[in-house]
Amino acid sequence: MTFFSVIVPLYNKAAYIENTLKSVLNQTFKDYEIIVINDESTDESKTKVLEFNDEKIQLYTQKNQGVSVARNLGIEKSQGKLIAFLDADDFWFPNHLQELADLYHNFPNSGMYCSRYKIKTTKHHFQFPYFNGIENSYRGIIDNYFFSNFPYRISWTSSLAIPKKTLEKIGAFTPGVTNGQDLELWTKIGINYPVAITNKITAIYHFDIPNSLAKNKIGLMKLMDFEQFEIAEQHDSNLKKNLDQYRIEYGLRYYIFGYTDKTNFYIKDIDLKKSYFKIWALFQIPPFCLRILFNFKNYIKKIGIDFSIYD
Structure with a gap:
């Protein structure tokens, strides 16, 4: 074999x-x-x-x-x-x-x-x-x-x-x-x-760094079914936190391009203001401003400067 x-x-x-x-x-x-x-x-x-x-x-x-x-x-x-x-x-x-x-x-x-x-x-x-x-x-x-x-x-x-x-x-x-x-x-x-x-x-x-965010790609995303892990998350707080970070990531992408229903679907059970204050603050910024910020983040990553919103 x-x-x-x-x-x-x-x-x-x-x-x-x-x-x-x-x-x-x-x-x-x-x-x-x-x-x-x-x-x-x-x-x-x-x-x-x-x-x-x-x-x-x-x-x-x-x-x-x-x-x-x-x-x-x-x-x-x-x-x-x-x-x-x-x-x-x-x-x-x-x-x-x-x-x-x-x-x-x-x-x-x-x-x-x-x-x-x-x-x-x-x-x-x-x-x-x-x-x-x-x-x-x-x-x-x-x-x-x-x-x-x-x-x-x-x-x-x-x-x-x-x-x-x-x-x-x-x-x-x-x-x-x-x-x-x-x-x-x-x-x-x-x-x-x-x-x-x-x-x-x-x-x-x-790592493929996109030149800019693309609305058509965001709108066509098909994500995994997070709900399949609902029971497991109830018994493992680290699993929930791990998956919540991806829910937030996708929710933020949707928010940037105005997909309000999808944004709310992924972050509805997360207390952002309490657990992820910096990310909560991002959701208070108008989407067009976030698009500029994220494109700037991608640009500086190309020259070796990187940071995470989770830090």
């Missing part, structure tokens, strides 16, 4: 996919297969993959249905014990799969294995994520996943691996969800299984 199945969803990433696949083929751990799911790309992405002519790479093309369906098809085609995901514009260091394999052997009952990563925000600037209550040197089972999953996310798609049997038991990605589909799955796993983390940085997340 293959140890890792590496699933790469691909849509119009011709400029990146060559380096991404090379980063897999350069792994020191060699027991893996690569499953590329071409989501009906309209650029040269498919051609770039075929140029490799490597027996480890399997290429499937599906009708354009989004990243969730693409990843699910990859899971269906996989033969590996562990499923590792890699977005088509991200990058692994050569030790990535070895670190995750070692973590699996040391903590075999975990539902998710997470490596450390860094975020490339500009050509010469990186962010180094840190997590509540977890030292940079710590390696092992996370004591409280939802408490520690802040201010950065522990589980980022291109830095983790999940046993296939876990996905078969709890399900994979929800088709049709366009924002937070990965958050939904990691939450399900965090509720039901221990989560393990390495102490090595083994991946680079290429």
Whole structure:
């Protein structure tokens, strides 16, 4: 049985996919297969993959249905014990799969294995994520996943691996969800299984900073169903706080473009003034002013300056 199945969803990433696949083929751990799911790309992405002519790479093309369906098809085609995901514009260091394999052997009952990563925000600037209550040197089972999953996310798609049997038991990605589909799955796993983390940085997340906010994209967002976690949240305040931060994030996006009903739906049960005063203050600012502020925030992030409204 293959140890890792590496699933790469691909849509119009011709400029990146060559380096991404090379980063897999350069792994020191060699027991893996690569499953590329071409989501009906309209650029040269498919051609770039075929140029490799490597027996480890399997290429499937599906009708354009989004990243969730693409990843699910990859899971269906996989033969590996562990499923590792890699977005088509991200990058692994050569030790990535070895670190995750070692973590699996040391903590075999975990539902998710997470490596450390860094975020490339500009050509010469990186962010180094840190997590509540977890030292940079710590390696092992996370004591409280939802408490520690802040201010950065522990589980980022291109830095983790999940046993296939876990996905078969709890399900994979929800088709049709366009924002937070990965958050939904990691939450399900965090509720039901221990989560393990390495102490090595083994991946680079290429953060795509938009030039400006886009109303059409905000209006077309389809989010996960937060209500599925209602009972679990009642028993875990850290889970609720974790999910509330995403409710606020989406509510703020909707507020900026005047989607009042959607804004109210996501923040209706959160006491912003008491628990998130700075964010409550943002909701007192006219939406057109917030659009200017958020575009400015994106601009300064491109030159290496970043801050969080949750700080």
